[in-house]
Amino acid sequence: MTPTPKQLTAIKAAVFVLALVPLARLVWLTLAGALVEPLQFITRSTGDWTLYFLCITLAVTPLRRLAKWNWVLKLRRMLGLYAFFYALLHFMTFLWFDHFFDVAEMLKDVAKRPFILVGFIAFVLLIPLAVTSTNAMVRRLGGKRWLWLHRLVYIVAPLGVLHFWWMKAAKHDLAQPLLFVAIVALLLGMRVWWAREKQANPTAQDRGQTRRV
């Protein structure tokens, strides 16, 4: 199944709007006064959606390979940027609600608490990916280097999951973190599998890397 250019534009627009629904929902619930503690809700849901979008972004390549949907690659940049967008909102809630923009206090907190440090590192590593997401940057860096840089996401996703795990760990409430561990392990595991396959059999058809958009 390959959508026509027109259909692809429609799909892109739909994904763009859908990805804003979580934000719209939390803005609505907050303004309506429906939440007893909106600050906690905003922090939680922006964190959750960062992880969702990281997983969705990481699912693009496997989906493309397994379903042979080459066109999904055209959505990857937008999905990745949404992961960054929600991560930025999540980080802003931390800086705002927890530290009221006191950067020195925030950095102290980051240094003192490993689970925050891990989340912070994951966020910082996402910044170069967001900055180099434009076509001009791809050209400037050159395809190979750009690709290498964007493999940072393989570090970011596990760090994000670790951050979530750590936050939940002391409450012995690991059902959700475990699910994320399984999903990220699967998504990254497939890549490792394919890489080894390719190494063992370099002449095999390489569907993963030949076409880039």
Next chain:
Amino acid sequence: MLIKRSPNGIDLPFPSEITPRAVFENRRAFIRQVAAGSIAGGALLEMLSREAFAQGVNPKLAAKRNAALSAQDKPTAYHDATHYNNFYEFGTDKSDPAENAGTLRPRPWTVSIEGEVKKPLTLDLDGLLKLAPLEERVYRLRCVEGWSMVIPWVGYSLSELIKRVEPTGNAKYVEFISLADRKQMPGVSSRVLDWPYTEGLRLDEANHPLTLLTLGMYGEVLPNQNGAPVRVVVPWKYGFKSAKSIVKIRFTRDMPRTSWNRSAPSEYGFYSNVNPEVDHPRWSQATERRIGEDSFLSRKRKTLMFNGYDVASLYTGMDLKKNF
């Protein structure tokens, strides 16, 4: 009724904020009574303010305010205090208890008081309600997660009960054991904690006049999600120290092994006094946010030592960093 005003000036009532029909009708009958001149003016003011406060559907629980032991802070809205709860027997999300606690049957209920006491005792709810005069006490409540509320509880000092059972010289601690019934409490099927929920106090802490055996809040019997029908409240400690839906109180020689301490000893000590200088390993305890009051636009408020209560004498000579 406290009306939340949204920034755009539009008020959107939620079903839970709508005054229940029974309360509304009571009020009408009450106004008619007033019009007929059968209620004096002083009582009128008192009752009106109480009615404005309590919007629950639970039976009323008459109690006189103990001003000497009450905080001056503005009480948290009833809806907030009953819809943002940690009560893992009903689920781990803050909204779970309000949603799931309907299955709890707070009556009939018995509490057995046993262990190192001369006169062990089993009391039903009426026995508990009659044991000592009920008082209303407005206490600050500080959760270990960094938020706080102010709640007008109804009950009496736990010491009233302790005195009745006459602890022996061996009694050094008091252990509180909560109900753990899978049928009434959906969260008990999960292994988040070792059930039943167990908490404890040193005997002198339990005997402190501020330690409240609690049967109600906001002038009504306790809502299920807040620990019906009987709980303790220890206002200078983090909220989780105050066991809910208690079925057993045991006096012991040795320090009881409490639920949270068993599950993460490095994070939840036996004492768990509110202490801005001792951080939780995963978050600072220096500041807190008052639910319903502190908004986005405000810096978090500073947490007070012992939550602002004058109980330091209980801990003289103790290193509170070690005994956290």
